[in-house]
Amino acid sequence: MLIDICTLFPGMFPGVFGESILRIAQEKRLIDIVLHDMRDYTLNKHGKVDDKPYGGGPGMVLAAEPVFRAVEALRTLPKRGASELVLLTPQGERLSQTLARDLSKRPGLILVCGHYEGFDERIRTGLRPREISIGDYVLTGGEFAAMVVVDAVARLVPGVLGAEESTRDESFSGGLLEYPHYTRPAEFRGMRVPEVLLSGHHAEIAKWRSEQSRARTAIRRPDLLKPEAPEPEPKRPAPGRRPSGRTRKSDRHPRSPS
Numbered sequence: 001m002l003i004d005i006c007t008l009f010p011g012m013f014p015g016v017f018g019e020s021i022l023r024i025a026q027e028k029r030l031i032d033i034v035l036h037d038m039r040d041y042t043l044n045k046h047g048k049v050d051d052k053p054y055g056g057g058p059g060m061v062l063a064a065e066p067v068f069r070a071v072e073a074l075r076t077l078p079k080r081g082a083s084e085l086v087l088l089t090p091q092g093e094r095l096s097q098t099l100a101r102d103l104s105k106r107p108g109l110i111l112v113c114g115h116y117e118g119f120d121e122r123i124r125t126g127l128r129p130r131e132i133s134i135g136d137y138v139l140t141g142g143e144f145a146a147m148v149v150v151d152a153v154a155r156l157v158p159g160v161l162g163a164e165e166s167t168r169d170e171s172f173s174g175g176l177l178e179y180p181h182y183t184r185p186a187e188f189r190g191m192r193v194p195e196v197l198l199s200g201h202h203a204e205i206a207k208w209r210s211e212q213s214r215a216r217t218a219i220r221r222p223d224l225l226k227p228e229a230p231e232p233e234p235k236r237p238a239p240g241r242r243p244s245g246r247t248r249k250s251d252r253h254p255r256s257p258s
């Protein structure tokens with residue numbers, strides 16, 4: 001998968017993408033991440049990318065020109081023909097495991113990170129990007145959200161995770177929280193590992209884990225156990241939340257590696 005990232009702060013990314021699973025995925029060429037500095041796409045000589053909002057008000061607005069020119073330029077590069085254009089914005093569709101899985105099936109993504117008070121609205125009307133938010137809180141910029149999207153998507157690209165981890169992800173989640181994990185020693189500062197886990201009885205262990213998952217979910221995230229409310233599925237969610245304000249159960253809590 002080819003991931004282009006348009007940003008005003010390309011220096012924020014190399015540390016995050018240069019470690020662990022994302023680094024290995026790039027070394028194996030399972031994902032390619034290309035950073036584009038939108039400042040290189042302004043026409044004015046000072047590299048100015050933002051301006052005051054028409055109508056007044058606080059903050060600065062990311063101008064349409066550097067975004068259009070960056071996106072247009074990189075679409076002329078090879079292999080971008082079927083890339084999905086994504087704007088990272090708190091007004092977007094909420095990132096979920098379902099959305100990450102959908103994005104992971106695309107040949108490429110072009111992620112556009114905003115900073116400042118907002119985007120010139122013509123970026124939306126003219127480029128018709130998909131818009132994604134990573135949750136209901138405000139970040140200083142879309143870069144952090146882009147990193148989250150890349151991580152959530154990359155681990156779903158075939159080959160990025162080992163066979164064991166990816167099978168677990170698919171077969172085991174069931175929309176519940178993780179059961180408790182233990183490793184050696186069997187006793188640490190007086191705290192013992194539950195006896196069943198030391199017993200070697202696989203059926204008993206599976207039953208215990210399933211009970212623990214359910215109990216933990218009931219206490220911490222009872223919303224995940226509620227039956228799904230029937231709701232219409234919007235095709236390309238209009239920026240913003242679902243009409244009901246709810247998420248589908250399958251979106252709610254994918255199991256994480258722990």
Ligand code: 6GU
Nearest residue numbers: 088089134135137139145
């Ligand atoms: Cl995508 N951008 C910003 N600036 N804040 C956010 C966000 C995105 N998602 C959640 N908060």
